[in-house]
Amino acid sequence: MLTKRVERLTPSKTMYFTAKAKKLKAEGISVIDFSVGEPDFPTPENICEAGKKAIDSGHTKYTVVNGIDLLRKEIAIKLQTDNAVIYTPEQICVGTGAKQPLFNAVFAVCEEGDEVIIPTPGWVSYEEMVKLAGATPVFVPSLEADDFELDLDAIEKAVTKRTKAIMINTPNNPTGAVHKTETLRKLGELAVKYHFYIISDEVYEKLVYDESGHVCIASLSDEIWKQCIIINGLSKSYAMTGWRIGYAAANNEVIKAIKAIQSHTTSASNSITQYAAVEAYQGNQGSIKKMHEAFNRRRNYIIGRVNAMSDISCNTPPGAFYIMVNIKKLFHKKYETIEITSSQVMADLLLSEAHVALIAGEAFHADDYLRICYAVSDEDIEEGMNRMEQFIQKLHS
Ligand SMILES: Cc1ncc(COP(=O)(O)O)c(C=O)c1O
Numbered sequence: 001m002l003t004k005r006v007e008r009l010t011p012s013k014t015m016y017f018t019a020k021a022k023k024l025k026a027e028g029i030s031v032i033d034f035s036v037g038e039p040d041f042p043t044p045e046n047i048c049e050a051g052k053k054a055i056d057s058g059h060t061k062y063t064v065v066n067g068i069d070l071l072r073k074e075i076a077i078k079l080q081t082d083n084a085v086i087y088t089p090e091q092i093c094v095g096t097g098a099k100q101p102l103f104n105a106v107f108a109v110c111e112e113g114d115e116v117i118i119p120t121p122g123w124v125s126y127e128e129m130v131k132l133a134g135a136t137p138v139f140v141p142s143l144e145a146d147d148f149e150l151d152l153d154a155i156e157k158a159v160t161k162r163t164k165a166i167m168i169n170t171p172n173n174p175t176g177a178v179h180k181t182e183t184l185r186k187l188g189e190l191a192v193k194y195h196f197y198i199i200s201d202e203v204y205e206k207l208v209y210d211e212s213g214h215v216c217i218a219s220l221s222d223e224i225w226k227q228c229i230i231i232n233g234l235s236k237s238y239a240m241t242g243w244r245i246g247y248a249a250a251n252n253e254v255i256k257a258i259k260a261i262q263s264h265t266t267s268a269s270n271s272i273t274q275y276a277a278v279e280a281y282q283g284n285q286g287s288i289k290k291m292h293e294a295f296n297r298r299r300n301y302i303i304g305r306v307n308a309m310s311d312i313s314c315n316t317p318p319g320a321f322y323i324m325v326n327i328k329k330l331f332h333k334k335y336e337t338i339e340i341t342s343s344q345v346m347a348d349l350l351l352s353e354a355h356v357a358l359i360a361g362e363a364f365h366a367d368d369y370l371r372i373c374y375a376v377s378d379e380d381i382e383e384g385m386n387r388m389e390q391f392i393q394k395l396h397s
Contacts, residue, residue, distance in 0.1 A: 005131075005132055005134070008131045008132075009128055009131065009132065010127075010128060012124055012125070012128075013124060013359070013360070013362070013363030014035065014037070014124055014359050014363055017035045017347060017351065017357050017358065017359050017360070018033070018035045018036050018357070020351055020357070021033045021035055021351060021357035024351070024355065029355055030355060031351070031355045031356070031357055032355065032356045032357070032376070032380050032381075032383055032384035032387060033357045033376065033380075034356065034357060034358045034371075034372045034373050034374070034376060034384055035357040035358060035359050035373060036373060036375075037173060037236075037321070037322070037373050037375065038235075038241045038373075038375060039236065039239040039241070039291060039321075039375045040375050040376055040377060041239045041287070041290075041291050041294075042239065043238065043239050043240050043242075043243070044238065044239065044280075044283075044287035044288075045287075046279055046283040046284060047238060047240065047276050047277075047279050047280050047283070048276070049279075050275055050276045050278070050279030050280075050283075051243075051272050051273065051275065051276040053275070054271065054272045054274075054275035054276065055272055057275075059271050059272060059274075059275050060271055060272065061271060062267060062268060062271070063268045063269075063271050063274060064268065065093075065259055065262055065263045065267060065268050066090075066092065066093040066094060066255075066259050066262070066268070067092070067093065067094025067095075067247070067268060067269060067274055068094075068271075068274050068275070068278075069089060070275075070278050071094055071274050071275075071277055071278050072089035072090075072092045072094065072247075073089050074277075074278050074281040074282065075087075075089075075092050075094070075247055075249070075281070076088060076089050076092060077281075078281055079092075079216075079230075079249060082205075083202075083205075083214075083216035083218075083219055083230075084216070084219040085216050085218045085219040085225070085230070085249075087230075087249040087250075090252075090255070091249055091250060091251065091252060091255050092247055092248070092249045092255070093247060093248050093249075093255055093258045093259050093262060094245065094246075094247045094268070094269050094274060094277075095245075095246055095247060095248065095262060095266070095269055096244045096245070096246070096266050096269050096270070097233055097235055097241075097244045097245065097246045098201065098203045098231050098232060098233030098235060098246030098247075099125065099246070100246070100262070100265075100266060101231050101233075101246050101247055101248035101258070102125070102126075102129060102199065102201060102231050102248075103129050103132075104248060104258040104261045104262055104265075105199050105229045105231060105248055105250070105254075105258060106129040106130055106132075106133050106135075106165075106167075106199065107129075107132075107133050107261050108229075108254055108257035108258050108261060109164055109165055109197050109199075109229070109254065109257075110130060110133040110134070110135040110164050110165060111133060111134055111135060112134035112135070113134075113135070113162060114133075114134075114135040114136070114162055114163075114164035114165075115135065115136050115137075115138045115160060115162040115163050115164065116130045116135050116136070116137055116138065116163075116164060116165045116166065116167060117138050117140055117155060117158050117159070117163060117165070117166040117167070117196075118130070118137050118138065118139055118140070118166075118167050119139075119140050119141070119142050119150055119151075119155070119166075119167075119168065120139045120140065120141050120142065120364060120365035120366060121141075121142070121148065121172075121174050121175050121324065121361065121364035121365060121366035121369070122139075122167070122169065122172075122174075122364060122365065123169055123173045123174070123201070123364070124363055124364065126167045126169075127139075130167075135164065136162075138158050138163075139365055140154045140155050140158050141154070141365070141366075142175070142177070144315055144324070144326060147177055147315055147316075147317075148172065148175035148176075148177035148315075148317075148324075149177060149179060149180065149183055150168070150179055150183050150187060152183065152186050152187060152190070155187065155190065156190055159190065159194050159196070163194060163196045164196055164197065165196050165197040165198070165199055166187070166191070166196060166197075166198055166199070167199045167201065168187070168198060168199070168200050168201065168217070169200075169201040169202075169203075169204075170184075170200070170201075170202065170204075170214065170215075170319070171204040171205070171207055171208055171214065171318070171319025171320040172204070172319065172320060172322075173204065173320055173322055174322045174324055174359070174361070174364045174366070174369075174371040175317060175322065175324050176299075176317020176318065176319050176320045176321075176322050176323060176324070177317060177318070177319065178208050178210075178212055178213075178214060178318045178319040179215070180212065180215075181215045181220070184215055184217040184220060185220045185221075185224075187217065188217055188220050188221065188223075188224030188227065188228075189224070191224065191227040191228075192223045192224060192226075192227060195227075196227070197227055197228070197229055197254075198217055198224075198227050198228045198229070199229045199231065200216070200217050200218070200228055200229070200230050200231065201231045201232075202214065202216060202230060202231065202232045203231070203232055203233050203235065203236050203237070203246070204236055204237075204319055204320040204321075205232060205237065206236075206237035206288060206292065207236065207237070207292065207295060207319055207320050207321060208318055208319045209292075209295070209296045209299060209318055209319065210318040212318060214319070216230060217230075218230050218249075225251075226251055228250065229248055229249075229250040229254055229258075230248065230249040230250070231246065231247070231248055232246060232247060232249075233245060233246025233247065234246065234277055234280055236320075236321075237288065238280045238288065239287075239291065240273075240276075240277075240280070243270070243273040243276060243277075244269065244270060244273060245269050245270070245273045245274065245276075245277050294378075295321050295374065295375065297378070298321075298374040298376070298378060298381050299317070299321070299323065299374055301378070301381060301382075301385075302314075302323055302372060302374055302381060302385065303316055303323065305385040305389070306323070306325055306372075306385075309388070309389050309392055310392065310393075311327075311329040311330050311333075311392060311395075312325050312326060312327055312329070312330065312392065313325070313326045314326060321373055321374050321375045322371055322372065322373055322374070323371070323372045323374065324361065324366065324369040324370070324371055325358075325369060325370045325371075325372060326368055326369055327340075327343060327346055327361075327368060327369060327370055328368040330346060330392070330395060332397075333395040333396065333397055334395065334396055334397070335349050335353065335391075335394060335395055340395070342360070342362060342367055343360035343361040343362045343366075343367045343368070343369060343370055344360040344362050346360070346370060347359065347360035347370055348360075349391070350370075350388065350391060353391060354387040354388060354390070354391040355387065356384050356387050356388055356391070358370045358371060358372055359371040359373075
């Protein structure tokens with residue numbers, strides 16, 4: 001018999017579409033895949049070279065649990081320079097991707113009986129991590145009309161004596177929203193007032209396309225800093241998804257707990273990757289700039305194309321590499337005899353009939369939407385948009 005903990009788990013709904021797309025591709029069908037949240041660029045050359053050098057230099061053994069000194073010092077410098085926030089290297093714990101530090105953070109502060117506020121649309125793994133820890137996710141919607149900015153009134157109303165944490169993500173997957181300084185400050189003040197933690201996932205930090213820029217909530221006051229657990233990683237910003245490296249930064253008490261959890265699970269992140277990550281931070285940032293330019297160009301193209309199509313629309317998301325396409329007007333239209341009753345039905349039809357893979361918004365508690373990931377080549381984006389447009393033209397009342 002499996003545990004109740006596991007029975008509560010929902011298999012990843014994003015993986016469902018990615019797996020289906022892979023299957024079609026394996027059958028020789030040309031699928032335009034907007035489903036995977038992964039940069040389509042290779043890891044920059046200088047980072048790969050640093051990885052090879054780490055192997056040749058014999059850096060192939062266990063490292064200390066929280067990561068090599070050199071890397072934690074580099075992350076502390078990065079946090080100070082890019083995010084105006086001070087963490088000592090001892091207040092940083094390097095982990096396997098951003099996912100493991102997130103999991104560690106949830107396990108460090110949440111248990112049975114606790115509630116964790118998760119703004120929606122939100123990334124699929126937050127609620128599952130919270131459930132695994134035995135706590136209860138409490139969903140608070142953000143609205144497209146507000147450009148998916150956090151609804152602070154609704155968040156305050158959702159706070160109870162059991163609220164242990166809120167999990168935020170800026171820039172956001174799936175909405176591309178970048179939370180404003182004033183919103184973050186007010187949220188921080190709520191966390192101080194009601195004594196809950198803010199687990200702030202900032203993995204898309206480098207991908208902001210307008211003037212606003214990314215703000216790390218821990219930088220906003222000393223009191224807010226104490227409530228924060230900052231999570232970041234190199235997967236998205238340095239095209240290093242397969243290297244598996246990220247980190248948590250938090251006050252002494254929390255980081256000690258995170259380190260203890262990690263010491264009994266993965267021990268430490270991959271040693272070779274840790275040396276490559278030092279190069280990512282220290283080396284030339286030119287390739288990051290190139291990726292940023294490409295993502296911005298693709299984002300603008302898709303926004304133009306989607307808003308020119310009938311019955312679907314999108315806002316202008318300032319960050320990450322995702323766009324939420326509003327499909328509400330398509331509900332109850334039909335493809336042949338199949339009625340579009342949900343984002344799942346629409347995403348399934350787009351995949352099977354037009355060979356375009358997207359994620360149904362239902363996966364993010366946002367059934368009126370489909371998520372497009374534009375970390376895909378310009379040519380594929382153009383072809384994907386053409387296919388979507390042709391498919392939507394075939395729908396009837
Ligand atoms: C919001 C968000 N946080 C964390 C992660 C996990 O990142 P990593 O691959 O570094 O574990 C992802 C990956 O898709 C993500 O979208």
